Amino acid sequence: MNKPRTLIDKLWLSHEIVRRDDGAALLLVDRHYVHEGSFHAFSQMKERRRTVAEVALTFGVTDHYVPTRGRDKGIANPEIAAMVSQLEANAAESHIMLFGLRDPRQGIVHVVGPEQGLTLPGLLIVCGDSHTSTHGAFGAYAFGIGASEVAHVLMTQTLWQKKPKRMRIAVEGASAVGVGAKDIALAIIAKVGADGAQGHAIEFAGGAIRALSMEGRMTLCNMSIEAGGRCGMVAPDETTFAYLKGRPYAPKGQAFDHAVEAWSALASDPDAMFDREVTLDAVTIAPIVTWGTTPDDALPIDGYAPDPAREINPVRAKYLRDALDYMAIAPGKKLTEIAIDRVFIGSCTNSRIEDLRAAAAVLAGRVSTVPGLVSPGSSTVKRQAEEEGLDRIFREAGLEWADSGCSMCVGINGDVVQSGERCASTTNRNFRGRQGPGARTHLMSPAMVAAAAVSGHLADVRPLLSGRKV
Amino acid sequence: MLANLNTDQILPARYLKWPRSKGLGAVLFHDLRVDSDGKERKDFPLNQPLWQDASILLAGRNFGGGSSREAAVYALYDHGFRCVIAPSFGDIFAQNAVKNGLLTAIVSEADVVDMAATVSENPQLPVTVDLERKVVVCGNRTYAFDIDPVSRNQLLNGWDDVDLTDSYKDRIAQFSADYRVRRPWVIPAKS
Numbered sequence: 001m002n003k004p005r006t007l008i009d010k011l012w013l014s015h016e017i018v019r020r021d022d023g024a025a026l027l028l029v030d031r032h033y034v035h036e037g038s039f040h041a042f043s044q045m046k047e048r049r050r051t052v053a054e055v056a057l058t059f060g061v062t063d064h065y066v067p068t069r070g071r072d073k074g075i076a077n078p079e080i081a082a083m084v085s086q087l088e089a090n091a092a093e094s095h096i097m098l099f100g101l102r103d104p105r106q107g108i109v110h111v112v113g114p115e116q117g118l119t120l121p122g123l124l125i126v127c128g129d130s131h132t133s134t135h136g137a138f139g140a141y142a143f144g145i146g147a148s149e150v151a152h153v154l155m156t157q158t159l160w161q162k163k164p165k166r167m168r169i170a171v172e173g174a175s176a177v178g179v180g181a182k183d184i185a186l187a188i189i190a191k192v193g194a195d196g197a198q199g200h201a202i203e204f205a206g207g208a209i210r211a212l213s214m215e216g217r218m219t220l221c222n223m224s225i226e227a228g229g230r231c232g233m234v235a236p237d238e239t240t241f242a243y244l245k246g247r248p249y250a251p252k253g254q255a256f257d258h259a260v261e262a263w264s265a266l267a268s269d270p271d272a273m274f275d276r277e278v279t280l281d282a283v284t285i286a287p288i289v290t291w292g293t294t295p296d297d298a299l300p301i302d303g304y305a306p307d308p309a310r311e312i313n314p315v316r317a318k319y320l321r322d323a324l325d326y327m328a329i330a331p332g333k334k335l336t337e338i339a340i341d342r343v344f345i346g347s348c349t350n351s352r353i354e355d356l357r358a359a360a361a362v363l364a365g366r367v368s369t370v371p372g373l374v375s376p377g378s379s380t381v382k383r384q385a386e387e388e389g390l391d392r393i394f395r396e397a398g399l400e401w402a403d404s405g406c407s408m409c410v411g412i413n414g415d416v417v418q419s420g421e422r423c424a425s426t427t428n429r430n431f432r433g434r435q436g437p438g439a440r441t442h443l444m445s446p447a448m449v450a451a452a453a454v455s456g457h458l459a460d461v462r463p464l465l466s467g468r469k470v
Numbered sequence: 471m472l473a474n475l476n477t478d479q480i481l482p483a484r485y486l487k488w489p490r491s492k493g494l495g496a497v498l499f500h501d502l503r504v505d506s507d508g509k510e511r512k513d514f515p516l517n518q519p520l521w522q523d524a525s526i527l528l529a530g531r532n533f534g535g536g537s538s539r540e541a542a543v544y545a546l547y548d549h550g551f552r553c554v555i556a557p558s559f560g561d562i563f564a565q566n567a568v569k570n571g572l573l574t575a576i577v578s579e580a581d582v583v584d585m586a587a588t589v590s591e592n593p594q595l596p597v598t599v600d601l602e603r604k605v606v607v608c609g610n611r612t613y614a615f616d617i618d619p620v621s622r623n624q625l626l627n628g629w630d631d632v633d634l635t636d637s638y639k640d641r642i643a644q645f646s647a648d649y650r651v652r653r654p655w656v657i658p659a660k661s
Contacts, residue, residue: 014653017645018638024620026638028646030656037486040540048632056658079487118658130538130562146540146566148631156635158642162620194474195532195558228535230561251655259655294474319473412483419506429536431478433501 004269006166007235008201011141011266015124017158024160031118031135032058032153033109033127034096036065036083041128041150042090052094054157059118060091060098061109065413068375068402071101080413094154107378107404110134110348114218115380117247121236121263126153131348131428133224136233137217138240139266141201143231164230165199165275168268170206173282177470178462180358181216182350182426182445184208184280185223186288190298192278197229200276203268204234208282214243215354222349226295226428235267289335289458290430290443292323297430299335301448301460307331326432327440328422335458338442341421343372343399343453344435345446347409350426351377353384355446359426360390361470362450362461363397369456372399372449373415375407397453411436424452471582475529476536477563481545483537494541495548516549520593528586529556531579534563543570553599555606555615557582568621569631575599575606575615585613601625 005013012027019025032054034041045052052058065083067075075081084101091098099106105116110131113119121139126132128150135142145159153159169192171184189196202224204217212220217234224232234240241260244250251259286300299305305324308331311317324331329338345351345359356376374394376382382404385391391401408415409427411434417423419438426449427434430441442458447470451461485497503514515521527546533556534542543566546554553573564574577585588608589595598607599615601622606613623629635642650656 014649017642020620022619022623026635026642028642028649037539040490043490050632083487120655122653123656128538128540130536144538144562146538146543146562146569148540148566148569152631152635155632156642157646158635160620160631160635162618195535195560198532198558198561225536228532228560249658251659255655255659262653262655294476315471315473410483412486429476429478431476431536433482434478437482437501438506 004272006268006272006274007139007203007233007266008141008164008166009272011122011124012163014122015141024162026158027124027161029126029153029157029159030057030123031113031125032157033113033125033132034058034060034087034150035063035109035127035129036087038128038147038150039083039086039090040147041154044148044151045154048155050155052096052154055095057157058096058154059113060087060096061112062087062099062101062106063108064406064410066101066106066403066405067413068373068405068407068415071403077414104379107380108348108351108406110218110222111352111377111381114138114214115247115378117244117250120244120250120259121240122266126159130225131222133229133231134218134222134348136221136224136231137214139233139236139263141231141233144225164201167197167200167202167229167276167278168274169202169204169278169280171204171208171280171282172206173208174211175208175282175285178287178447178465179285180445180447181212181219183285183288184282185220186290186295186298186443187280187285189223189227189295190288191280192227194226194294194296195228197224197227200229202227202229202232204232209234210237213354214239215352218352219349223295223428236263287445287448287461289448291327291329291335293326293430293432295428295430295443297323298443301335301458303335305329305331305333305335336460337457339422339457340370340424340442340452342370342417342423343368343449344408344423344425344427345449346373346375346377346407347427348377348406349428350446351375351381353381355426356381356385356390357388358470359446359450360393361468362447362464363454364393366397366454368398368453370453372453373402373408374399375402376404378404399453408435410434417441424449424458471528471530471586473530474532474535477534477539477542477560478536480534480542481539486539486541490544493548494545495550498545498549523550525550525552526597526599527551527554528582529554530582531557533559535560538562538566540566540570543567543572547572555582555585564618564621568624571625573599573601573617573625574621575617577606577613577615581613
């Protein structure tokens, strides 16, 4: 009988070509997603006079720099336009399939890959973007890499890696109404810390995780990196297979059935050992918001900002003072009394159809008291939302309904939060200046952003859901 | 000692458009170095003549967490840094660092604080990072540091990953052929 193995053990083993004495192994890559930011890697490849090793396994998506407004008029800023056209040129030259600016399937790479059925269980997936961990939701080994590694994958379709340690985070019990995958993710990050999972592959398990849709699992795995994890993953199950069936690039007919058979064997064996185990009870998780400048500065919405005067560790006290100062929040302030200037619904974390539905359920028949931008995760999500009439709800609430891209999560397409402005955001990083120099970001779920929008301040979504279908 | 100096702080995203040839050293830590009016913050160490030419950076826990932008490493390197000493590093940052000849040395929180105090007291004190022995020599004090053995090998040998991988060409071809026979569903279906 074989030694019991975890999901990451199985994924690792099936991709290991050789292992060196020092522990590094050469792994075979199944999917490589590239975006505008991958230009350094294409330059490195060209300098070596090499070409893309596996064109059929490499896919380009324009997302980081694309405009979310007035797209049909082209890109006004020449530097930003050059970033998009550079990827188009690189993709054309290398004969890589590109979901470009005008492609009806364009969107954020971590939304498009799964949506198109390119992301599958059992695969090793890389991309020059830290939120590549998103694809782990399918039971894939998916992680972000830097430009030199992107270049290596382009040239060889392989990657040298050291095996991550194994960490299981089990969330048992059932989540309450108004509590979603984002709240679970922030609760986990608050518990383990922004570097708590460093060097580890996280497997999310337990009843509350099983109950999540694929959209929810993607949100959760997406945020693994904010706990410092190398990647996050959920074992594939019926929810996964049902999501994938009929997707454009997913296997079809008998091939799909054979694949499901293989994918069903990926789950961790019952007695498999993990290097670390963390358990949370979903019942205790309330809607969560961040108050500070790292994602582990996360608290339940009925809480209060920390008070540095009550912190005995001087290093921590200084951090709290600096973070509160940057965020312009008085020590001990009640979180629901923090007024906001703007909202953003979008990003690879929370821009899928289920996210838009959750926000719309709160906004329907209500008006936002602050300006805001809604950027669907892909053009496909956008069309579906419009078919469901969600765009009308957002527009009638006074929010801007835009095109798809990374947009205000990272601000490099020009969608920025102004200096000093406070934004309730469905994104993944509340780092200083992340949404624009001087911007103040509060992370939360799409439903909580909607609640903040109608309230004008951080707010508990639960009372706003009473009597509504969610 | 600042903890959680993520890659957005090391290199703000708006500079990611810059080609490497432009040199990214000038915008290293830009928004921490410069205030909203564009004036240099005098209290930021790299704005002080004493530390401007430093090649070793002492930092707090979780240095380089966040985004995978390798340009964060380029910015440190282009500014002249060859080693960052911190209690822990973001995983992707550490991988990117080694590919570019930037050493990430892991020491305890207490040792970082101690080293900072020692060099602040005596800025002229020579500091040597010895990768063979895995120690930082700071005056008459010696601090052990940790580094992943794979990264240490790579930095010591100056291996080129692509050349190394090319030496396994036949094994890759064989593995990949077998792999696809066993997992035909891996190849994307035609849409």
